[in-house]
Amino acid sequence: MIIGFCLPVSSQEWQELKGDHFIIYFVGDKAFSKEVLRKAEQYYDNISGDLGYSRRSNFWQWENRSKIYIYEDRESFTTTGGYPHWSEGIAEYSTRTINTFSGSRNFINAVLPHEITHLIFRDFVGLDNPNIPLWLDEAVAQRQEPYKRKVIKNAVKYIYEQGRTIPLTKFMNMNVMEETAERIVAAFYIQAMSIVEFLTEEYGTDRFISFCRGLRDGKGIEEALQFAYPTSMRSVEELEQKWIEWIRDLNVKSMEIVIYEKEMDKGKH
Numbered sequence: 001m002i003i004g005f006c007l008p009v010s011s012q013e014w015q016e017l018k019g020d021h022f023i024i025y026f027v028g029d030k031a032f033s034k035e036v037l038r039k040a041e042q043y044y045d046n047i048s049g050d051l052g053y054s055r056r057s058n059f060w061q062w063e064n065r066s067k068i069y070i071y072e073d074r075e076s077f078t079t080t081g082g083y084p085h086w087s088e089g090i091a092e093y094s095t096r097t098i099n100t101f102s103g104s105r106n107f108i109n110a111v112l113p114h115e116i117t118h119l120i121f122r123d124f125v126g127l128d129n130p131n132i133p134l135w136l137d138e139a140v141a142q143r144q145e146p147y148k149r150k151v152i153k154n155a156v157k158y159i160y161e162q163g164r165t166i167p168l169t170k171f172m173n174m175n176v177m178e179e180t181a182e183r184i185v186a187a188f189y190i191q192a193m194s195i196v197e198f199l200t201e202e203y204g205t206d207r208f209i210s211f212c213r214g215l216r217d218g219k220g221i222e223e224a225l226q227f228a229y230p231t232s233m234r235s236v237e238e239l240e241q242k243w244i245e246w247i248r249d250l251n252v253k254s255m256e257i258v259i260y261e262k263e264m265d266k267g268k269h
Contacts, residue, residue, distance in 0.1 A: 081099060
């Protein structure tokens with residue numbers, strides 16, 4: 001339970017907007033802040049439903065509402081807030097807060113659903129759970145970004161045909177934050193999201209939630225696969241085989257993916 005908190009430092013007074021699951025603190029543009037609140041509540045409903053939270057009463061409500069701080073502009077976000085100049089928004093998982101600045105359209109359409117998903121997913125599986133691989137955390141968050149959801153099948157087909165998919169024995173424990181090659185980073189994010197897309201499309205959301213629940217409860221990857229997909233995938237090798245077969249059968253045309261790869265690289269929120 002969140003008992004109290006302090007507003008970030010600002011040269012102007014913070015104004016407040018309240019929703020069912022979020023409280024917006026903002027300086028300046030009220031219209032933008034209202035749109036952030038509206039979209040945040042919409043994203044919350046979609047994401048919580050996808051992750052099986054729809055039946056939990058009072059989740060993220062009342063004193064447990066998430067906080068979103070909207071600085072007046074990018075300059076105050078970076079100088080007063082102390083956030084990176086390249087960022088459109090930053091989430092702080094331990095306090096369940098999100099920070100951005102007024103006018104950031106990329107924040108509303110991409111960063112906001114991505115970060116809300118991280119927060120909800122981490123509430124589900126545990127904030128510091130070592131059983132949750134980075135690829136899964138990032139994949140779940142990316143699936144809530146409308147643009148990436150729209151083109152993921154084309155993207156994974158493209159990197160597969162280019163011979164750029166990463167063997168799952170390496171991929172499962174890969175820390176993409178340590179990678180410097182942009183093409184590998186892009187492939188990581190595309191591959192991560194496509195695996196979750198494959199699992200949910202072919203076997204349903206309930207089984208995928210069971211897979212995540214297994215990881216949450218201390219199971220390793222293969223044990224969680226056996227728990228959720230007992231007759232389909234009992235090992236990482238079987239997962240890889242079925243995932244590759246799914247890619248091969250995709251009825252999509254490969255496309256130029258340079259712009260999308262850059263978007264995937266931005267996914268490292």
